[in-house]
Amino acid sequence: MKRRKFLKTTVVGVSAGTIAAPAIVRAAQTFSWKMTTTWPPQLPFYQVGPGSAEGMAKNIEEMSDGRLKIKVYAAGELVPWNGGFDAVSAGTVEMNHGVAYYWAGKRFAAQYFGTVPFGMSYAGQTAWYYHGGGLELWNEVYEPFNLVAMPCGCTGVQMGGWFRKEMNSLKDFQGLKMRIPGLAGKVYGQIGVNVKLLGGGEIFPALERGVIDAAEWVGPYQDRRLGLHKAAKFYYTSDWHEPSTTSELIVNKAAYNKLPKDLQAIVQAAARDAHVTSYTWAEAYNADALEDLVKNYGVQTRQFPPDVINALRKVTYQTLEEEAKKDPMTRKVHDSFMAFKKKHDVWGNLSEAYFLSIR
Amino acid sequence: MKRRKFLKTTVVGVSAGTIAAPAIVRAAQTFSWKMTTTWPPQLPFYQVGPGSAEGMAKNIEEMSDGRLKIKVYAAGELVPWNGGFDAVSAGTVEMNHGVAYYWAGKRFAAQYFGTVPFGMSYAGQTAWYYHGGGLELWNEVYEPFNLVAMPCGCTGVQMGGWFRKEMNSLKDFQGLKMRIPGLAGKVYGQIGVNVKLLGGGEIFPALERGVIDAAEWVGPYQDRRLGLHKAAKFYYTSDWHEPSTTSELIVNKAAYNKLPKDLQAIVQAAARDAHVTSYTWAEAYNADALEDLVKNYGVQTRQFPPDVINALRKVTYQTLEEEAKKDPMTRKVHDSFMAFKKKHDVWGNLSEAYFLSIR
DSSP states (O other): OHHHHHHHOEEEOOOTTSOSSOEEEEEEEOEEEEEEESSOTTOBTTTBSTTSHHHHHHHHHHHTTTSEEEEEEOTTTSSOTTOHHHHHHHTSSSEEEEEGGGGTTTOGGGGGGTOOTTSOOHHHHHHHHHHSSHHHHHHHHHGGGTEEEEEEEEOOSOOOEEESSOOOSGGGGTTOEEEOOHHHHHHHHHTTOEEEOOOHHHHHHHHHTTSSSEEOOSOHHHHHHHTGGGTOOEEEOOOOSOSSOEEEEEEEHHHHHHSOHHHHHHHHHHHHHHHHHHHHHHHHHHHHHHHHHHHHHOOEEEOOOHHHHHHHHHHHHHHHHHHHHHOHHHHHHHHHHHHHHHHHHHHHIIIIIHHHHHO | OHHHHHHHOEEEOOOTTSOSSOEEEEEEEOEEEEEEESSOTTOBTTTBSTTSHHHHHHHHHHHTTTSEEEEEEOTTTSSOTTOHHHHHHHTSSSEEEEEGGGGTTTOGGGGGGTOOTTSOOHHHHHHHHHHSSHHHHHHHHHGGGTEEEEEEEEOOSOOOEEESSOOOSGGGGTTOEEEOOHHHHHHHHHTTOEEEOOOHHHHHHHHHTTSSSEEOOSOHHHHHHHTGGGTOOEEEOOOOSOSSOEEEEEEEHHHHHHSOHHHHHHHHHHHHHHHHHHHHHHHHHHHHHHHHHHHHHOOEEEOOOHHHHHHHHHHHHHHHHHHHHHOHHHHHHHHHHHHHHHHHHHHHHHTHHHHHHHO
8 A cells, every 4th residue: 555655656846826845746546436325305414414414425525625526315316215225235336324223124233323212312322332342343233244334423312202192191102003113113012002104204194184193203303394293282302212313324345445545534534523513413403493393383392201211111121132132243232232321321320411400 | 726726637547456437646735734732741532542632633644645744742842731822823833732711811702612611511512613603603702813713522521529528518618628720710719619720730649638628620531540539539520610621623724724625624524523532432431430430449429419509500600791791702602602502401401311311
């Protein structure tokens, strides 16, 4: 690597109008890549805007002075919304932007790199990725698929969802028709909820017409975009199910390995940049949207009763434990996550949680 | 800019051993910069390690393939620990890594870009910088000094400090000899504390010999390094005074403007990368250190009594309000910060704070 670079490098004179530093002529290789995503076109936070898929691609192009150009395709434009994992694995496209829990059907362990119900919020989850072995495990789980993975965004704590009636006890969940996908849906099913799977565009009409009684989506900003506040008035905060949903960048390993070291470093830094940029964007815009929903639309915020939270926590831990028993890799990831959480929760209670109670 | 780049660019043939993409020959200008810091050499988190001053400089060098080299000087190696602001302003060095509240004597408003007692923790503070107008105000305050400023690290919520005796009421603070600098020291002074200013190296011997009764430093990881747990057993969590201490990168504006756009983008992204990398490093290593301190050294964690917290909050707000009355720029920054905090606190209570109470 060093030798090739030396052969390509020639020191030339200083150009007019620049400061007195040597100029180096390099043969800069350019790369034109494709990134698929799991998101609709124009969806803020995920697809467009600061820290999104397109935002990250633009950042990479600017940092590389155009040497790594990434064309971003929304869901369905090149492959179906959930086709990105296989496409990147096969090398048909170089990158996909999504959430790891979409691939939990392939490897259950992927759930831990999306978000874990009753798990950790942004601080702990991200600390686990970067400094607690989580990112290494993520890449170990994806090793058979020729992928390099990294976190590149976070929604923060999501909301519990929209309910047409107040929920006063565990009994109120019996037979409740609720739109809730993934692991959380599985858990709700076990406490008696009639779980419905609907795409984003189907939620509002179903909730408005009473075809469903409740629906979970993301948080104030995204939920307002779907108009859910016009279909149900009670907004439950008991955001047990997705405390830190992490956006995922996966890169085809062979393509990644062909990048020179500086472009690899740029991709890695752009993903970390997007992780904090998108998280804080969500914090700012959710605060705005929540104020708007309460002030201007009469939305009422609520918390689930303690017996509901306790039942959900119990079923969640049972479910995770059952999955961990099924294969050694899930066991390994589960144990790493839980050991980190146990230690970090003690610190979090003493620092962040305490501060939030006195500020 | 576009035209100059075009004149310098020549498309040449594809080199052997590379993929089928055009190679571009560019005259790449290199820059050799100096970064001073306010930190001792080898201090983890601040000076060395992931997300530190040296970590960020290394990241920039890697991303730029050596076109922007930054030599990092610890406190006293080139200028005194607090000489970096003036040196960067004068252009003697190009960058300084420190904390904005060190410059609160020059402009009180700088306090808000360090951390605000009873203010916001990482999520809200960072959201204010990136998406709530905070970063624009930071640069407006520094405009007369020819500086470009950006956040590049965060300690997270700091600890209240080490006390040789338990603190059971406001009365126990009367005449208490405590090492506590800055705005927090000013506030403690107003509730009767005998405030002592000591450098990092002086704290342990003073606390051990009883010359002082209490001392604040950073958090479990940094405090253990100073050995403070061997001088006092009660570790108070009531981290009201520094909820999100932000590391600051300042760059001489003329030097920054001479960088091509790609290197400017790299510096900006490296700072955001360091911001999240260092924060989560602190979260992971503080969790570790706290466990060690409690398990292996018999450290006892405590919370300040509510009357103490209430008195400190009241005096803090009075002090900030007095400063805001003194000059229009402080007023402007104070009002922006407090308006953002008010809105974000509502969202934070519903999301992060609630989740931390049920996880």
